[in-house]
Amino acid sequence: MQLIGRLENIVLKGARREADKILEEARRRASSIVEEARQKVQSILESYDKRARRWIELERQRQLGLAQLKVNEAYLKAEHEVLARVFDGLEEEVRRRLQSPDEYRVYMKTILKEILEGSHFEKPVVKVSPSDEPLVKELLREIGIDARVEGDDSVEMGAVVEDEERGFVIYNTLQTRMDRVRRIVSEEIRKFWEG
Numbered sequence: 001m002q003l004i005g006r007l008e009n010i011v012l013k014g015a016r017r018e019a020d021k022i023l024e025e026a027r028r029r030a031s032s033i034v035e036e037a038r039q040k041v042q043s044i045l046e047s048y049d050k051r052a053r054r055w056i057e058l059e060r061q062r063q064l065g066l067a068q069l070k071v072n073e074a075y076l077k078a079e080h081e082v083l084a085r086v087f088d089g090l091e092e093e094v095r096r097r098l099q100s101p102d103e104y105r106v107y108m109k110t111i112l113k114e115i116l117e118g119s120h121f122e123k124p125v126v127k128v129s130p131s132d133e134p135l136v137k138e139l140l141r142e143i144g145i146d147a148r149v150e151g152d153d154s155v156e157m158g159a160v161v162e163d164e165e166r167g168f169v170i171y172n173t174l175q176t177r178m179d180r181v182r183r184i185v186s187e188e189i190r191k192f193w194e195g
Helices: 002-097 101-116 130-143 174-194
Strands: 124-128 148-151 158-163 169-173
Touching (some): 002 174, 101 124, 101 130, 101 158, 101 169, 158 174
Antiparallel strands (some): 124 158
16 A cells, blocks of 8 residues: 555656646746737837827827918908008099099109100000090100090000000009008018028
């Protein structure tokens, strides 16, 4: 019996050693698996962190772009409103001054000279407001230009000159002059803001 007890003891010890080896190997493998998982989790977290940062930066850029568009839109609207008020006031002041017959005479003479002097019209036809016909005929004689003068209700505070031979037209009215000044001022303001 003792022999059987010893054999049992030897077998049990061998089985324990084998079980211990298996447990130790299982612990090592479990530890290795846990370490690999930690590394994979860290890698996955870093990948998600990079994606999140990239998305945040893109979203920040998008929001900044949208904000800049809104600022530009508000600026352009304000600029347009301010310029409209300034030019409305300017046009009103010019119209008020041109109510003086002397001022209007100088203005019309300047407009006619701008169009006709130095231009090579073959047969100029000067279209003006019907009320301006007598004044314009007189001014053309003073300037020394031979041109036919016609009354035209669509022309206000200025002149439209046509060349019957070559078929071109030059507009020089208060409205065309104001439009030209608006374009020039708007362009200068745009250049200023663009740097």
